[in-house]
Amino acid sequence: xxxxxxxxxxxxxxxxxxxxxxxxxxxxxxxxxxxxxxxxxxxxxxxxxxxxxxxxxxxxxxxxxxxxxxxxxxxxxxxxxxxxxxxxxxxxxxxxxxxxxxxxxxxxxxxxxxxxxxxxxxxxxxxxxxxxxxxxxxxxxxxxxxxxxxxxxxxxxxxxxxxxxxxxxxxxxxxxxxxxxxxxxxxxxxxxxxxxxxxxxxxxxxxxxxxxxxxxxxxxxxxxxxxxxxxxxxxxxxxxxxxxxxxxxxxxxxxxxxxxxxxxxxxxxxxxxxxxxxxxxxxxxxxxxxxxxxxxxxxxxxxxxxxxxxxxxxxxxxxxxxxxxxxxxxxxxxxxxxxxxxxxxxxxxxxxxxxxxxxxxxxxxxxxxxxxxxxxxxxxxxxxxxxx
Numbered sequence: 001x002x003x004x005x006x007x008x009x010x011x012x013x014x015x016x017x018x019x020x021x022x023x024x025x026x027x028x029x030x031x032x033x034x035x036x037x038x039x040x041x042x043x044x045x046x047x048x049x050x051x052x053x054x055x056x057x058x059x060x061x062x063x064x065x066x067x068x069x070x071x072x073x074x075x076x077x078x079x080x081x082x083x084x085x086x087x088x089x090x091x092x093x094x095x096x097x098x099x100x101x102x103x104x105x106x107x108x109x110x111x112x113x114x115x116x117x118x119x120x121x122x123x124x125x126x127x128x129x130x131x132x133x134x135x136x137x138x139x140x141x142x143x144x145x146x147x148x149x150x151x152x153x154x155x156x157x158x159x160x161x162x163x164x165x166x167x168x169x170x171x172x173x174x175x176x177x178x179x180x181x182x183x184x185x186x187x188x189x190x191x192x193x194x195x196x197x198x199x200x201x202x203x204x205x206x207x208x209x210x211x212x213x214x215x216x217x218x219x220x221x222x223x224x225x226x227x228x229x230x231x232x233x234x235x236x237x238x239x240x241x242x243x244x245x246x247x248x249x250x251x252x253x254x255x256x257x258x259x260x261x262x263x264x265x266x267x268x269x270x271x272x273x274x275x276x277x278x279x280x281x282x283x284x285x286x287x288x289x290x291x292x293x294x295x296x297x298x299x300x301x302x303x304x305x306x307x308x309x310x311x312x313x314x315x316x317x318x319x320x321x322x323x324x325x326x327x328x329x330x331x332x333x334x335x336x337x338x339x340x341x342x343x344x345x346x347x348x349x350x351x352x353x354x355x356x357x358x359x360x361x362x363x364x365x366x367x368x369x370x371x372x373x374x375x376x377x378x379x380x381x382x383x384x385x386x387x388x
Contacts, residue, residue, distance in 0.1 A: 001188075001384035002026065003321035003352040005065040007075040011043040014074055018047065021078065028078035030086060032119065032181065032323065033057040034356035035074040037158045041168050044074060049170040053078070054088055056181045057168045058121035060356035061157030061328040066346045069339050072159065077321060077354035081384060085187045087112045088169060090179035098133060099140050105180060106144035115185040116145065119323065119380070120153035122178035124281065124359040125269075127164035130176060131213055134360045134372035135264070135282045137178065142370065150190045151370060152380035153180075154325030154358030160246055162270075165359060183382075191315055192380030194363035194373050195304050196265050197296030200255045202230070210286045215278045222276035227252075227268070230292055241270050250329030253374050254280075254290040262365045263291075265374035267329060269359075281360055281374060295333040295375075301341045304377055307366070308348055312381075319381035322346055324355030329375045331357050345379050355379075 004021045008014035022028075031048050035041050037059045048055045063075040089108040091101040109116040118141070123132050134155055142149060156165035167179040183190070207223075209216040215223040228234065231252055249270070255263035270279040296303075324342050331338045338357075346353035363378035365371050 001079055001081050001320040004078045005352045005354045007065050007068060007073060009073040011040050014044060015047050028053050028080050029083055030054045030079050030081055032077040034060045034063040036060055036072045038072050039074050045170040055169050056088055056179055058156040059158055059166045061159050062331055062357035064342055064355055066353045075354050085184045087182045089182055090169060090172060092174035092177035098136055101177060102137050102140035103144055105178060106141050109182040110145060112182055113184045117183045117185040117190050118151035119181040120151050120362050121167050122155050123165045123167055123175050124155040125162060125165050126175045133282050138362060138370060138372045150185060152192045152363040152378055155360035157328055157357060157359050160328060187385050189317060189383045189385060190380055191311060191317055192363055193307060193311055194361055194365050194376050194378035195307060196376040197300035197303060198253060198293040198375050200291040200293050202292050204289045204291055207284055207286055207288045210284050213280045213283050215280060215284055216275060223278045224271050224276045227278055245269055246332055251295055251333050253293055255293050256288050256290045261369060262367050267374045301337050301344060304341055305344045305348060308345055317383060319349045319351045319383050321382050322349045322351050322353040323380050324353060325358050325361045325378045326355060327361060327375045328357040328359060330377060341377060349381050
């Protein structure tokens with residue numbers, strides 16, 4: 001499989017880059033597109049479709065390829081993968097349930113290949129404020145496909161505007177659903193890892209009242225109040241939802257304690273001021289215990305690259321392409337180090353790389369188990385096998 005990446009700040013720039021990539025006779029069959037909500041997604045899909053290229057897409061909160069990073073633009077990973085080795089499946093939840101939609105997607109994937117693997121993107125936030133629960137999505141897919149299923153990806157972004165996130169392909173788009181590039185794992189090898197690096201601080205706390213993704217009280221005190229007080233912030237810090245998310249919520253997520261698993265990272269994406277409640281990116285059960293956390297030190301980039309290098313050495317695998325799904329919180333907290341981290345992964349694998357800044361990540365943690373993550377860098381290297 002030969003991979004190429006293209007990028008642009010307008011559909012015309014992207015078209016020019018696509019045509020340039022094909023001048024040497026290259027004929028891609030499938031594209032993975034990460035596109036700002038400010039861009040014309042339909043035009044991007046039409047352009048790729050006209051060239052006979054299948055497209056899987058998600059909106060972004062910043063996008064990147066090897067050697068460049070943008071906000072408000074678009075990047076596309078192109079593969080000339082044999083069509084019999086992949087398929088696209090997608091589901092809108094609509095007025096149904098996440099559980100039903102995830103089951104339909106999983107059944108469709110299993111119906112195509114005996115050993116499917118998923119590159120998975122979902123929405124997080126709808127235009128009218130509904131939140132897709134990434135944890136529930138992963139668990140439902142595992143229920144049908146089994147715990148050994150390989151899946152990596154991320155939740156779509158919207159340039160930190162909270163106006164709505166989208167996944168799409170040619171002729172289809174939704175702000176409440178998911179899309180997956182299903183790969184035949186017998187012919188396409190995947191290996192990857194998801195690492196956060198946020199550090200737990202303080203004593204364990206208990207969620208004493210919650211409903212869905214709303215936390216009302218922590219240790220029987222108003223959740224918003226105790227969260228701000230613990231971080232040394234006053235109520236004025238919660239005067240603006242976007243400012244709250246970008247400067248507090250993604251920097252100081254909860255680490256929910258789980259028996260036999262790594263802590264579950266959970267960022268606050270907003271608040272209900274009247275109810276003094278925190279709005280989280282996933283459901284938080286009443287009675288859950290957690291610790292507050294702080295952003296990683298500057299050595300986190302070295303840690304991510306070291307662990308990636310260890311995995312590469314252990315498996316002795318090469319790669320044709322690299323996809324990176326990095327939390328928007330990493331870009332906010334780490335600044336230029338976030339780009340350095342992504343480019344360090346590309347330099348390790350020395351293959352074309354594309355990715356975007358997400359509102360949640362999917363992938364295997366250091367414990368080898370699949371999870372929905374937050375404040376995490378989840379990467380996956382892919383290699384087409386010459387024989388099954």
